[in-house]
Amino acid sequence: MTLAPHTEAQARTVLEAACRIAGVDAEGAELMRFGENALYRLPGGIIARIARVGQSAAAAREVQVARWLEANHIPAVQALPEIDQPVEVDGRGVSWWRELPPHRHGTALQVAAALRRLHDLPIPTSFDIGRLDPFVRLADRIDQAITLSEEDRAWMHERLTALRARWASLPSGLPEAVVHGDAWIGNVVGTSDGRTILLDLERCSVGPPEWDLTSTAVKAHTLAGITLEDYRQFSAAYGHDVTTWAGFDTLRDIREFRMTCMAAQVAGENPARHPEIMHRLACLRGERGPRPWVWEAVP
Incomplete structure (x- = not known):
């Protein structure tokens, strides 16, 4: 498609x-x-x-x-x-x-509390919530990345294939639960009336809770968008540090790749954003040094 x-x-x-x-x-x-x-x-x-x-x-x-x-x-x-x-x-x-009433992006502690509540719920039986697919639509986004060269798109498809294989062989971890699927701090907001609310529920499904935790770990370790102390408090509040799990590198790499594919899609619709997709690709290829990297937000 x-x-x-x-x-x-x-x-x-x-x-x-x-x-x-x-x-x-x-x-x-x-x-x-x-x-x-x-x-x-x-x-x-x-x-x-x-x-x-x-x-x-x-x-x-x-x-x-x-x-x-x-x-x-x-x-x-x-x-x-x-x-x-x-x-x-x-x-x-x-x-x-x-x-919603006026709101702002959630803090690391608010994300931890919201995810803890979500992951503690029993899996619903009244409807089919589906299973987590961290690769949904990525191949299409690569194919439609019209600002990229054929060589860049081929590299991305090869990367996607490798990541799929790594996902299929993840080590055991926390018990499966209902996960948000895209639990970055913009999808967990604090409102002016004191609530912490989950947004963008379209990827909610059954999967490893580590997937949701990885979004905040990436925010800290890949992008330096929050401090390492913020991340420590996040892990303590949730009760688990996903970076200590043997499967973390795989989930981190998938999350970074998803963010790169989104930038490719945005550049295809707005060529002015092409430099950002090229920068992200260079980071993934090891051409911008070790993490953390500076990535500009894309719409």
């Missing part, structure tokens, strides 16, 4: 059609973010989330996960209960959510 073009004009057309189907007022819809998904603020404190083509199943599971978390008293984004969702328009799943 190739990734269809993803433009703001297309997203707005999809939004208007989906809102008509669902009976939601789209008048004055305000674009909040245009990245992997498009987010719009609608009247009445409603947020519309538009997935990319081919991601309707993930959007449906995200709604199920949100309702399951709410039933289990886990603070997370809330899907509007009165709408049968997602609605699919032109292959894109559209879902509707309650707007």
Whole structure:
């Protein structure tokens, strides 16, 4: 499957059609973010989330996960209960959510507490939450990285193959649990009313808890985005230091590769970001010295 073009004009057309189907007022819809998904603020404190083509199943599971978390008293984004969702328009799943109060990225301690609560839940039996796939859509993102040379794309495909083999032979670790799937600090936020809330639930699934913990370890050790003391407090609060596990290097390398593939996708849609994908590739190839590296955020 190739990734269809993803433009703001297309997203707005999809939004208007989906809102008509669902009976939601789209008048004055305000674009909040245009990245992997498009987010719009609608009247009445409603947020519309538009997935990319081919991601309707993930959007449906995200709604199920949100309702399951709410039933289990886990603070997370809330899907509007009165709408049968997602609605699919032109292959894109559209879902509707309650707007959060003012919020900011979570701290390492807030991420640890949120993950501890999530990982302690029993695996749901009322719906199929699926199994974690850390490689979802990566091959497509590489193929669609139009600013890269054939040689660079070939290198990335070879890297992907090697990482798949390493994932398949991970050593044993913590008991499997429901994992967030993309637990970086931007997806765990602190709100102005004192709550810590999980966002972006589309990759929630059953898998090794170490995968969620690796995101914060990468933030500290690969990107120096938090201090080593912050990371120590994170590990202590959660009760496990994933960097001491024999499988950590594999999960770290997969996480770094996912971030690089995202940069490749962004550069394909916005060539001005091409230098960032080339920098990340150079880091992965060992051409920028040892970690930590400085990577610029991509939308």
